[in-house]
Amino acid sequence: MKTFDLIVVGGGPAGFFGALRFAELVPDAAIVILEKSDRVLQKVLISGGGRCNLSHNCHDPRQLVQYYPRGGKALLNAFHTFGPLHTIAWFHAHGLRCYADASGCYFPVSDDARSVIEVLENGAQAAGIRVWTQAGAEALAYDPAVQHYLVTISNGDQLGARHVLFATGGNRLTLKLLTDFGVPIIAPVPSLFAFQVDDPGCAGLAGITVDDVRLSLPGTSAEQRGTLLITHRGFSGPAAINLSAWGARVLKQTGYHHPLQVDWLPEQDNPDTTRTILNTTRQEAAAKTIHANNPFPALPSRLWRCLCERAAIPAELRWADLSKARLQALASVLRQDAYRITGRDAHRAEYVTCGGVDLKSLDLRTFQSKSHPGLFFAGEVLDVDGLTGGYNLQNCWSTAWVAATAMAQAATKITA
Numbered sequence: 001m002k003t004f005d006l007i008v009v010g011g012g013p014a015g016f017f018g019a020l021r022f023a024e025l026v027p028d029a030a031i032v033i034l035e036k037s038d039r040v041l042q043k044v045l046i047s048g049g050g051r052c053n054l055s056h057n058c059h060d061p062r063q064l065v066q067y068y069p070r071g072g073k074a075l076l077n078a079f080h081t082f083g084p085l086h087t088i089a090w091f092h093a094h095g096l097r098c099y100a101d102a103s104g105c106y107f108p109v110s111d112d113a114r115s116v117i118e119v120l121e122n123g124a125q126a127a128g129i130r131v132w133t134q135a136g137a138e139a140l141a142y143d144p145a146v147q148h149y150l151v152t153i154s155n156g157d158q159l160g161a162r163h164v165l166f167a168t169g170g171n172r173l174t175l176k177l178l179t180d181f182g183v184p185i186i187a188p189v190p191s192l193f194a195f196q197v198d199d200p201g202c203a204g205l206a207g208i209t210v211d212d213v214r215l216s217l218p219g220t221s222a223e224q225r226g227t228l229l230i231t232h233r234g235f236s237g238p239a240a241i242n243l244s245a246w247g248a249r250v251l252k253q254t255g256y257h258h259p260l261q262v263d264w265l266p267e268q269d270n271p272d273t274t275r276t277i278l279n280t281t282r283q284e285a286a287a288k289t290i291h292a293n294n295p296f297p298a299l300p301s302r303l304w305r306c307l308c309e310r311a312a313i314p315a316e317l318r319w320a321d322l323s324k325a326r327l328q329a330l331a332s333v334l335r336q337d338a339y340r341i342t343g344r345d346a347h348r349a350e351y352v353t354c355g356g357v358d359l360k361s362l363d364l365r366t367f368q369s370k371s372h373p374g375l376f377f378a379g380e381v382l383d384v385d386g387l388t389g390g391y392n393l394q395n396c397w398s399t400a401w402v403a404a405t406a407m408a409q410a411a412t413k414i415t416a
């Protein structure tokens with residue numbers, strides 16, 4: 001049996017970051033990263049559309065935790081210790097400069113996820129961290145005689161270490177392995193996906209982006225305001241994808257069949273404002289057709305025509321002839337448009353897993369198991385998931401940092 005100071009299970013961002021932090025504090029440590037597939041950091045490569053949105057420009061931990069539909073409060077301590085500013089400073093110190101775009105998303109200045117991977121891989125190599133691919137952890141045991149965890153990998157070898165960091169993301173088989181070992185797991189379900197809807201509207205709207213809409217799931221408290229992208233199959237863009245996170249569990253329960261309400265004009269706080277604008281247009285544009293004269297600059301003309309059709313306004317109807325009932329129907333479509341979600345958009349893989357290691361079973365100062373001392377967790381394997389915008393990778397950096405610091409302190413009794 002080979003023994004190590006630290007075994008990291010999972011060659012993703014949380015695993016690499018945890019290994020690097022441990023190596024920094026315990027320079028001579030024998031560390032191995034086990035990766036079941038043939039390549040490490042695969043999700044980083046595709047993250048942020050290949051640009052890697054590695055954090056978010058939000059530096060108040062109390063505000064930051066609000067972008068996590070699950071597990072945010074559990075991150076408060078970790079964000080105080082190692083938050084977005086620390087992340088950006090760490091990457092800068094390791095040769096990678098970053099910038100925040102207008103929406104607050106941090107990217108490497110190269111706009112290339114490969115530059116993030118290079119920093120992590122080069123760092124691991126420089127620190128002498130072994131990285132073994134095609135080395136999936138297939139069984140976990142504990143030997144109380146030597147106080148070692150025993151990890152059996154795909155080729156049958158058994159590895160031992162006092163400290164094991166599980167950073168295996170949402171991998172279902174590995175969550176099962178942890179359940180079998182006695183680690184409580186909250187059932188995993190997908191989060192951050194686009195919606196298929198029964199009738200995405202009129203043909204030809206695909207590709208239209210609306211900067212500010214409010215989406216909600218009637219009968220629940222889930223709602224989200226932001227940019228909406230209309231696709232061939234339904235709705236995508238940050239507003240839809242983030243709504244899927246707030247509604248991840250209820251949507252799973254309904255088999256991804258759920259009513260969806262769209263407020264196309266959320267900047268108009270008062271619904272009367274919409275009716276007033278329609279009334280004013282009825283007078284000022286009396287001789288013009290409704291379909292061809294859109295009084296709302298925020299709505300693209302093609303979308304406006306579609307919404308008129310959804311309100312059963314005939315194409316040739318003039319503003320002067322808009323009855324009270326039709327005006328009301330139009331106002332209602334504009335502010336409370338009703339659709340039905342008919343599925344997750346299979347075109348895009350889910351971004352993150354909601355569910356994972358039950359946070360109640362962990363010491364949240366260290367992300368160490370309360371009942372299995374020496375067993376630590378970081379990243380998406382935790383029952384933590386964030387919205388789009390760099391929050392999920394920030395979860396990886398913060399929890400891996402805190403867990404690795406605690407493991408290193410326990411290993412050497414040093415104060416970091």
Ligand SMILES: Cc1cc2nc3c(=O)[nH]c(=O)nc-3n(C[C@H](O)[C@H](O)[C@H](O)COP(=O)(O)OP(=O)(O)OC[C@H]3O[C@@H](n4cnc5c(N)ncnc54)[C@H](O)[C@@H]3O)c2cc1C
Pocket residue numbers: 009010011012013014015034035036037039040041042043044046047048049052053054055135136137138167168169170171174349350351352378379380381389390391392393394396
């Ligand atoms: C398309 C896409 C785009 C994304 N874009 C962004 C973005 O821009 N910003 C952002 O913040 N987040 C983004 N995310 C989410 C982010 O990538 C994940 O939250 C993050 O990768 C989680 O990191 P992790 O290290 O916890 O797990 P992972 O990245 O999932 O890594 C876990 C690793 O462990 C390995 N593994 C699993 N089980 C075992 C085992 N038993 N033995 C050995 N190895 C094992 C897996 O093969 C995997 O390589 C995106 C996700 C996707 C899918």
